[in-house]
Every structure is written in C-alpha cells, then in structure tokens.
Amino acid sequence: MSKTILLTALIVGTSWMACGATRASLTGTTDKNPVSYRPTETIVFTLTPNGGDLVRWERTGDDGKTEKGEEKADTPVVVKTAHDRPGFVRLVAELIDTSGKAVARFDGGAGVSVDAIRPDKPEPDDFDAFWTRHKETLAKVPMDVATCREVASGRADVKLYEVSIPCAGPRPSTGFLSIPANPGKYPARVHFHGYNASWLPDAHNTPKPATLSADNLILLLSAHGYEFNRDEAYYTALRKASGSNGHDYAFDPVQNSDPEQAYFCGMTYRVMRGLEYLKSRPEWDGKTLIVEGGSQGALQSIWAAALVPGVTECRPFIPWNCNMGGPASGRAHGDWHIPWVPALGYYDAANMARRIPKSCRVTITWAGLGDYICPPSGVMAFYNNLTCPKRITWVQGATHFYYPPAAQPFSLGK
DSSP: OOHHHHHHSOOEEEEEEEETTEEEEEEEEESSOTTOBOTTOOEEEEEEEESOSEEEEEEEETTOOOEEEEEETTSOEEEEEOOSSSEEEEEEEEEEOTTSOEEEEEEEEEEESGGGOOOSSOOOTTHHHHHHHHHHHHHTSOOTTOEEEEEOOSOTTEEEEEEEEOOSSSSOEEEEEEEESSOSOEEEEEEEOOTTGGGSHHHHSOOOGGGOOSSSEEEEEOSSOOOSSOOHHHHHHHHHHHOBTTBOTTOOHHHHTSTTTSHHHHHHHHHHHHHHHHHHOTTEEEEEEEEEEETHHHHHHHHHHHHSTTOOEEEEESOSSSSTTTGGGTOOOOSOOOOOOGGGGGTOHHHHGGGSOTTSEEEEEEEETTOSSSOHHHHHHHHHHOOSSEEEEEETTOOSSOOOTTOOOEEEEO
16 A cells, blocks of 8 residues: 555444344544644544444543543544644444443544654663573573474474473473475474463464465474473463462562563573574574564564574564553553563563664564554554564554454555
C-alpha cells in the first residue's frame, strides 16, 4: 500500500458475536491514519453498529483521562476526543441488545506524536556490563555434551530431534530441531512460544509434521528448559515450582528485584545457548538466521536479536514487555502486566532494541491498537529505539487475543 493511500484510508476494526439468527457487529474507524495525530488535534472515531439497541463506549488513554457515553444503535456513533502528549487513546465500545447483553465489542485506538514515544524509565547504568558478565558465565558451561535424540518426524524429507544443551541457570536449553533429510547447507529459523502457550501440549509434545520444513533448519526452543513428551502432571508441577511468593513465573516483584534471581535470567541464558547451539550445526548455511514469536515469544526473539551475533531478521508480533515501566509511569495498561521494579530494565525489550545491530532487520508483523497486554505505547517505545532496518504493522480493533477478520492493516517503516 502506498504512503498516500495509508494516510488517507479509513482504518477499520470490527467485532461481532452471534445474535439469534443474525450476527451483530460493531465497526470502529478513525477519520485518518490512527497513528498520525498531533497533540490536541481532534481525533474522530466512528462506531458503526449492525444490530443491537445501544452503543456504550469508554475512552481512556496515556493522558489518564476518561470519557464515557451511550447512544442508540440506530445510526453510527461519532466520538470526538483529543490527547495532549505523545501517547495513545484507547476506545472500548460495546453493542448492547434490548436485554442488556453485550453482543459485539470494539477495542481500538489512535496515537499522537507516536514517533516521540520513548521508554518511561531509564535503563540500568550497567546494562551492557551486566550482559557481558552473563555471556561470560554462559561461556564457562561447555556445550559439547549436548544430547540430540532422533524422534519420528512423520515426514520422509525431514529429520527431527529432541535436543538438550547444557546451560547456565537452573535448567538446560531444550527444543525440537528439524533438519532437512537431504544433505546440504540451509538457512535457520528459531520459533519461541507465548507465555501460556509455552506450557501447552503443542509446545512440549512432538510437533506436527506440517510445522516442519524441508528447506530450513527449524528450532522450536522451549522457554523453560523442560523435557518433552512427558505426562501433564510433570508440566503442571514444573510450572507451579517456577512461580514464587504466590505469583506465576516472572511476576514476583521480590524475585525480580534481583536481576540474577529473576525468572527471565534463566530464560535469557536458554535463548542464548539455544541459538549458539543452532549456529554450531554443520547443516546451517552460516548466512540466514531468523527468530520469531508472539507475545512472550516475541520478547524472546528480541532478546535473541540483541544478545546473539548473527541474527539476520527478528519477526516479533504483539511483543510483550516493551517499556515495562510504562504502567508505573501512568501509561494506559490492562490488568495483566509485571509490576515494575528497576531490575526489570535489564530485560525490557525497549532497552534491548538499541542493541540490535544494523545487520538485523526487525519486522513487527502485527500489533494491536486495542492490545493492552502489550500496550501500543510500549510497542512504539521499542520500535522508536531501534536503529536497524525496521517495519511495524498496526491493526485497528485487534487485541492480544483477537484479530479482526475485516481489519485493514497498515504499516510504518520500510
């Protein structure tokens, strides 16, 4: 899509639910590219209902202001607002039927001076020295006793292995490694899993044949260093043991106050060691190394691009833990975020952004303007800190768990 079209197109997000024999829907648009507004400029949202009785909406944002309204659903509802500083406005609307039940929802927003958004908390003074020490610690753990056990791939053109690589931290780096059966040199790709997805059967059981490739090395790297194809009781117990002080893993502010004890410490070791192992494989072509994942998987891919030399492209989507200090600084956020302590700055994706070399391209394949698990202001803080080739695709009406089928994505960067 050309730049001219991008700046003039209506950006659409739609949500619907079944409503009797018909499908009620609620579509939200802005009067211009939703990340092109300037401070105090009027932002015009149009909510178009299909079905329902009332449209009930609430505007919040990084400025801390709240506005609410309710109108009949017989015509489009226009909401006008403004924002006086670099940041985002969030608009949540529900289509209500005559019984008072919500039958459709829109969750989206608009950005103001988005190119000026930066992390709200300073990075640690010894950020680079910290990671130099961690790389030195990892280097002291020999990798030559890694285990690589072949398992059935379900395909004649691919060989599949369970790998376990000795690592610093409490557990090894583990993953499924698929290698084309035809001898040769191949590009490599590493995939990381999301927070809850990393505990699901698809993450710890033998991958489906369709997810493998005869053209690439693929490493499906575990965030947790667990064993594979175990019974569910094993994973349930391990996840419980990974938490602390009543918090699920990575959410404990007491544990996080010491960056050496934070759960992310071991996870980053496993990321670095997994990529180190993949690069040592004789089947790798030594040229192409792509890392990818969504949410927590996106965070891990960003760590990989920043901490491991040789990554050529990072493809995160809905990246988690960008500008982790945003909620504590008054930025709009949802109810699922890690409480800020300064030591988290070592793991913040927005701080990692500046360490991703220009030889690596970052393509944020999509981010949601209604995603407040990964708030838009945090994603833009990460994006703006990148100095490498970059591109981000925004989706109006998309949340962390919902991508509108009628959405019209739009992009920044090249």
